[in-house]
Structures are given as C-alpha cells and as structure tokens.
Amino acid sequence: MSNLRGRDIISALQFEREDVERLIDAAESLRKEIEEKGILDYARNKILATVFLEPSTRTRLSFQFAMVKLGGQVIDFGLAEAASIAKGESFEDSMRMVDGYDPDIIVLRQKVPGNAAKAAEICKAPVINAGDGWNEHPTQALLDVYTIWRELRRIDGIRIGIMGDLKYGRTPSSLSYILSKFKDIKIYYIAPEQLQIRPEVLEKIRGVDYEKVDRPEKVMEELDVLYVTRLQKERFEDPSEYERLKGSYNINRELLVKFKHIPIIMHPLPRVFELSTDVDDLPQAKYFEQAKNGMYIRAALIKEILGV
Ligand code: ASP
Numbered sequence: 001m002s003n004l005r006g007r008d009i010i011s012a013l014q015f016e017r018e019d020v021e022r023l024i025d026a027a028e029s030l031r032k033e034i035e036e037k038g039i040l041d042y043a044r045n046k047i048l049a050t051v052f053l054e055p056s057t058r059t060r061l062s063f064q065f066a067m068v069k070l071g072g073q074v075i076d077f078g079l080a081e082a083a084s085i086a087k088g089e090s091f092e093d094s095m096r097m098v099d100g101y102d103p104d105i106i107v108l109r110q111k112v113p114g115n116a117a118k119a120a121e122i123c124k125a126p127v128i129n130a131g132d133g134w135n136e137h138p139t140q141a142l143l144d145v146y147t148i149w150r151e152l153r154r155i156d157g158i159r160i161g162i163m164g165d166l167k168y169g170r171t172p173s174s175l176s177y178i179l180s181k182f183k184d185i186k187i188y189y190i191a192p193e194q195l196q197i198r199p200e201v202l203e204k205i206r207g208v209d210y211e212k213v214d215r216p217e218k219v220m221e222e223l224d225v226l227y228v229t230r231l232q233k234e235r236f237e238d239p240s241e242y243e244r245l246k247g248s249y250n251i252n253r254e255l256l257v258k259f260k261h262i263p264i265i266m267h268p269l270p271r272v273f274e275l276s277t278d279v280d281d282l283p284q285a286k287y288f289e290q291a292k293n294g295m296y297i298r299a300a301l302i303k304e305i306l307g308v
Contacts, residue, residue: 160188263284
C-alpha cells in the first residue's frame with residue numbers, strides 16, 4: 001500500500017527519497033497508459049477541487065488535466081475576485097465551504113505562507129499546497145526532480161545552479177528540500193546578495209553541499225542543470241528595488257554558447273526577461289518538457305493520495 005494515501009502535501013520536506021522514486025515510476029507508467037488510451041479509469045467517481053487564489057497557468061491546468069486523464073472530475077473555485085472572498089468572506093470560511101461539498105482532494109494556491117497548513121487543518125479532504133506565497137511549492141519540486149531524472153537518469157550526484165529570485169521564490173526552497181533527500185548533491189545559489197536564498201532554507205537542508213555565487217558564468221562549466229527563476233515582482237516590498245534588480249541576469253544563447261559544456265536549462269515558468277527565447281531551440285532547453293512532466297507526476301500523486 002502506498003504511504004501517501006489520504007495525506008496532505010504541504011512541504012517538499014515531506015517527500016522521502018523512496019516517495020520520489022515511487023512517484024517517478026508511477027508517472028512513467030501513467031505516461032505510457034495515457035499515451036495509449038487517452039483517458040483512464042482510476043479516478044472514476046472522484047472529485048478534485050482546484051482553489052487558486054493567486055494566478056496560475058501550468059499548476060492549475062496540469063492538476064486539472066491530470067485528474068481528467070485519470071478519469072476523475074474537476075471542480076474549479078474560479079477567480080478569487082468572483083468568489084465571496086471579494087465580499088469579505090474569510091479564507092477559513094471559504095475552505096470550510098469547499099470541503100463541505102466533499103471533494104476527494106483540494107489543490108490550493110494562495111498568497112499567505114503557512115496558510116496551506118492551516119487549510120489542511122480545517123479540511124477533511126487531503127490538501128495539496130500548490131504554492132503558499134513565497135514559502136513552498138512541493139509539487140513543482142516533484143516535477144523538477146522528475147525532469148532531472150528523465151534527462152540524466154539520476155538525481156544523486158548532480159551539480160545544480162539555482163538562479164534568480166531565491167528570496168521571494170518558492171520553487172528554489174521546495175527544490176532544495178527535495179534534493180536534500182538525495183546523495184552527493186551540490187547546489188550553487190546564483191543571485192545578487194539581496195535575493196539570496198533565505199537562511200531558514202539553508203537550515204532545513206543541513207548536510208547538503210552548497211555555495212552562494214553572484215554570477216552564473218562562474219559556475220556554468222560545473223553544472224549538470226541550470227535552474228532559472230524569474231524575479232517575483234508581486235512579492236517585492238519596494239518596487240524600486242525590483243526595477244534596480246531586474247536587469248541582474250539574462251540567460252541567452254550568446255552567453256551559453258561561449259561554454260564548452262552547456263547544462264540542461266530548466267525554469268518553472270513563467271519567464272519574463274531572465275531567459276531569452278533564443279535559448280528555446282538549444283537541445284539543453286527543457287522547460288517546456290518540464291511543464292508537461294508536471295501533468296504526469298501530478299497524476300501519479302493524485303492516484304496515490306486517492307489510493308486507487
Ligand atoms: N510558477 C512558479 C510558481 O508558481 C514560478 C513563478 O511563478 O515564478 O511559483
């Protein structure tokens with residue numbers, strides 16, 4: 001019996017190495033089955049509710065597609081602006097309401113760090129944290145390591161540069177947490193000092209070899225993977241700081257082709273100005289595949305939580 005059955009997924013630290021390996025296996029078989037049959041039958045009579053109170057493209061769609069391809073049903077909460085939240089309904093009441101209709105899983109994105117855990121306390125249904133402000137995005141971390149595994153056939157021993165907004169970004173923290181469950185990982189945190197990784201993340205990955213660097217050029221030749229992230233404009237307290245820092249990095253073709261070795265390029269997307277479109281047709285550019293991998297590993301996760 002799988003051990004995530006009925007569980008809330010709040011932090012990437014919850015995933016043990018065996019969980020990741022099992023979910024990757026399941027994602028690979030679901031990929032084959034879905035390619036062959038289109039829509040499967042595992043989640044028949046099950047309902048997944050998506051509650052996205054902050055913008056999303058890939059996470060919402062890939063969860064919804066994953067559930068439909070598993071043969072289940074999806075109910076979407078709709079935009080926060082169109083729901084009673086706009087009339088002043090509290091987050092707690094909204095969650096209680098959604099849960100009251102008895103969904104089998106609730107996928108929740110909202111902007112307050114820690115509120116995914118609060119929702120999990122309120123709701124009977126398992127809650128999957130699809131991003132709680134700058135804090136965490138555990139299923140993004142799953143699809144990130146799945147993509148690394150698909151490209152390199154290993155996760156142990158990788159050298160990864162995580163670049164961009166490591167302070168306000170939630171994908172760098174969740175990715176660091178999940179990688180900390182593997183062996184011999186080296187993480188280069190590439191960011192200007194003001195956007196460097198939060199100390200609490202470093203505390204939680206104790207034992208992982210990491211280094212802070214200010215420029216990607218300094219470590220490019222070392223890397224198996226370069227994971228680029230955008231500046232989280234919506235989370236900057238001071239808009240002038242965003243304006244000042246937004247030109248800090250740009251990964252483009254001209255920069256990359258200078259190196260003898262070009263790492264795999266990943267990005268959780270959306271990209272803004274930190275990753276140029278002229279990188280897209282390099283064979284190392286994997287971000288669109290990464291987004292697609294999200295659907296399969298989320299399907300594997302849903303299936304396991306449902307115990308079907
Ligand atoms: N889509 C990712 C997230 O929700 C990355 C980003 O928005 O920059 O965290």
